[in-house]
Amino acid sequence: MEKYSGLSLVKHSLSHHENWERQWANPTPNKKYDIIIVGAGGHGLATAYYLAKVHGITNVAVLEKNHLAGGNIARNTTIVRSNYLWDESAALYEHSMKLWEGLSQDLNYNVMFSQRGVYHTCHTLGDMRANERLVHANQIQGVDNEMLTAEQLQKEIPTLDCSAGARYPIMGASVQRRAGNARHDAVAWGYARAASALGVHLIQNCEVTGMIIDGSNTIRGVKTKQYGEIRADRVGCVAAGNSGEMARMAGFEMPVESHPLQALVSEPIKPFLDTVVMSNHVHGYMSQSDKGDLVIGAGIDGWVGYGQRGSYPIIEHTIQAIVEMFPCTSRVRMNRQWGGIVDTTPDACPIIGTTPVKNMFMNCGWGTGGFKGTPGSGWAFAETLAQGKPGDLAAPFSMDRFVTGALIDEHGAAGVAH
Amino acid sequence: MLHIYCPHCCEYREEEEFHCKGQAHIARPLDPDNCSEQEWANFIFFRKNTKGQHQELWHHSAGCGKFFNVSRNTITYKIEQSYLLGTAPQPVLDVNKEGKA
Numbered sequence: 001m002e003k004y005s006g007l008s009l010v011k012h013s014l015s016h017h018e019n020w021e022r023q024w025a026n027p028t029p030n031k032k033y034d035i036i037i038v039g040a041g042g043h044g045l046a047t048a049y050y051l052a053k054v055h056g057i058t059n060v061a062v063l064e065k066n067h068l069a070g071g072n073i074a075r076n077t078t079i080v081r082s083n084y085l086w087d088e089s090a091a092l093y094e095h096s097m098k099l100w101e102g103l104s105q106d107l108n109y110n111v112m113f114s115q116r117g118v119y120h121t122c123h124t125l126g127d128m129r130a131n132e133r134l135v136h137a138n139q140i141q142g143v144d145n146e147m148l149t150a151e152q153l154q155k156e157i158p159t160l161d162c163s164a165g166a167r168y169p170i171m172g173a174s175v176q177r178r179a180g181n182a183r184h185d186a187v188a189w190g191y192a193r194a195a196s197a198l199g200v201h202l203i204q205n206c207e208v209t210g211m212i213i214d215g216s217n218t219i220r221g222v223k224t225k226q227y228g229e230i231r232a233d234r235v236g237c238v239a240a241g242n243s244g245e246m247a248r249m250a251g252f253e254m255p256v257e258s259h260p261l262q263a264l265v266s267e268p269i270k271p272f273l274d275t276v277v278m279s280n281h282v283h284g285y286m287s288q289s290d291k292g293d294l295v296i297g298a299g300i301d302g303w304v305g306y307g308q309r310g311s312y313p314i315i316e317h318t319i320q321a322i323v324e325m326f327p328c329t330s331r332v333r334m335n336r337q338w339g340g341i342v343d344t345t346p347d348a349c350p351i352i353g354t355t356p357v358k359n360m361f362m363n364c365g366w367g368t369g370g371f372k373g374t375p376g377s378g379w380a381f382a383e384t385l386a387q388g389k390p391g392d393l394a395a396p397f398s399m400d401r402f403v404t405g406a407l408i409d410e411h412g413a414a415g416v417a418h
Numbered sequence: 419m420l421h422i423y424c425p426h427c428c429e430y431r432e433e434e435e436f437h438c439k440g441q442a443h444i445a446r447p448l449d450p451d452n453c454s455e456q457e458w459a460n461f462i463f464f465r466k467n468t469k470g471q472h473q474e475l476w477h478h479s480a481g482c483g484k485f486f487n488v489s490r491n492t493i494t495y496k497i498e499q500s501y502l503l504g505t506a507p508q509p510v511l512d513v514n515k516e517g518k519a
């Protein structure tokens with residue numbers, strides 16, 4: 001792998017940047033691997049990278065039905081934070097945050113991680129109490145998070161309407177200053193390039209259509225549309241919105257439902273928002289990209305859907321919330337709008353671990369908020385796949401919790417849509 | 419925007435008047451005191467998450483306030499029919515995975 005550096009930029013400028021090496025290889029698949037990962041989104045690629053880097057397992061294939069990184073990893077609004085309520089999730093997301101903080105160096109790829117802070121505005125006494133509780137929990141966990149009054153907030157974000165005359169007046173806010181956002185594509189491409197360099201096979205345009213399961217209920221590999229059967233000792237499914245399909249192929253049900261989640265961006269305008277603001281109460285969130293577009297996220301559509309598009313009332317509602325919070329944006333025009341299919345669980349936490357089929361593992365249920373979890377998810381799932389059982393970080397997130405009742409209820413902290 | 423027929427009001431109304439309440443026809447365990455934890459989990463949390471023709475419960479929350487079922491394709495989003503609780507959907511043409519009849 002050619003190392004990216006200032007020097008390599010200068011060197012390649014001499015040949016008009018026409019001789020950069022390909023970022024990853026496009027091999028044809030072998031007949032058998034140690035481990036197959038289904039789904040080359042952010043989580044699948046990160047899993048492959050940490051399998052190779054941390055556990056030294058490189059006889060690995062990542063199978064992707066389309067081109068890599070075209071699913072939710074390419075559709076999200078890139079918010080990264082770790083201020084979750086319960087110890088189990090705070091540990092997972094904070095582990096992820098620590099990986100984010102060194103990710104560009106680790107991958108030798110600029111993921112443009114920008115710790116510009118994420119604010120949660122509070123509009124009711126209930127909001128204030130929930131956020132204060134969260135801040136206190138985070139302080140005990142060693143995760144940064146602090147409360148601000150409406151006056152402090154107004155100083156920090158002048159364009160936010162913190163006046164008493166607002167329809168849903170802002171009473172205060174919590175802010176995690178280490179939170180922020182990153183460039184989603186670069187995260188996937190950086191992991192893909194680094195994993196490929198370590199010998200992992202990235203197989204694009206290879207749709208998994210079935211699981212090969214023997215008489216002792218042990219997985220032996222997968223069936224694919226383009227390359228027939230590919231065998232493996234272990235199979236890890238990281239298919240986000242299509243996780244239910246993976247389970248169906250293997251003959252079990254899961255506590256997961258797939259919903260459309262929408263986002264939109266505006267025309268580029270001059271810089272006016274240098275942070276991320278979200279409101280659970282009026283239900284919308286916004287940041288401004290480096291290009292100047294406003295990046296706006298909506299909530300999920302309430303029905304199961306696989307169509308990568310949602311309903312118009314959701315968009316309308318979101319825009320109402322944004323204009324309520326930032327009246328100065330009322331005449332900004334929207335450029336594009338799209339949807340992704342997110343896999344939601346009843347307690348708003350992911351499912352990582354074993355399945356009813358031996359040697360088949362699942363990493364899914366990240367729902368509306370898995371982008372921030374990409375490094376931590378990959379790290380924890382790589383450990384699970386390498387050892388054949390979950391490690392400490394992943395263990396509380398087993399599917400079994402829906403049977404035992406040991407739920408990790410993050411509905412409050414997960415808030416709007418991430 | 420979905421355009422939904424309420425079999426109680428006997429009219430098509432816009433999606434905003436309704437709330438989707440998830441998978442339909444989930445039978446409550448007949449003998450709750452003797453259910454295993456897995457049986458309770460299946461009833462409360464585990465879902466079909468169908469990719470294709472899906473039967474779901476809807477509430478006409480900003481209308482008549484009554485519940486009914488809808489059969490809808492979760493890929494095309496096309497609604498096949500609305501029908502009353504306690505009844506089964508009418509058999510329709512086999513809709514394949516791409517949603518083309």
Ligand SMILES: Cc1cc2nc3c(=O)[nH]c(=O)nc-3n(C[C@H](O)[C@H](O)[C@H](O)COP(=O)(O)OP(=O)(O)OC[C@H]3O[C@@H](n4cnc5c(N)ncnc54)[C@H](O)[C@@H]3O)c2cc1C
Pocket residue numbers: 038039040041042043044063064065066068069070071072073074075076077078079080206207208209238239240241242261262263297338339340341342366367368369370371372373417418
């Ligand atoms: C509009 C929107 C906004 C969001 N905003 C945020 C946010 O601000 N912050 C945040 O933390 N999270 C956010 N998320 C959530 C986040 O995007 C997801 O949780 C995360 O990207 C999911 O993991 P992934 O990247 O691996 O998924 P994906 O990129 O969807 O990867 C799954 C892959 O599996 C492949 N696949 C599926 N079926 C098969 C098959 N049969 N064979 C082979 N391959 C298959 C798919 O093609 C896909 O590439 C948002 C999501 C959406 C849709």
Ligand SMILES: [Zn+2]
Pocket residue numbers: 424425426427428478481482483484
């Ligand atoms: Zn009605």
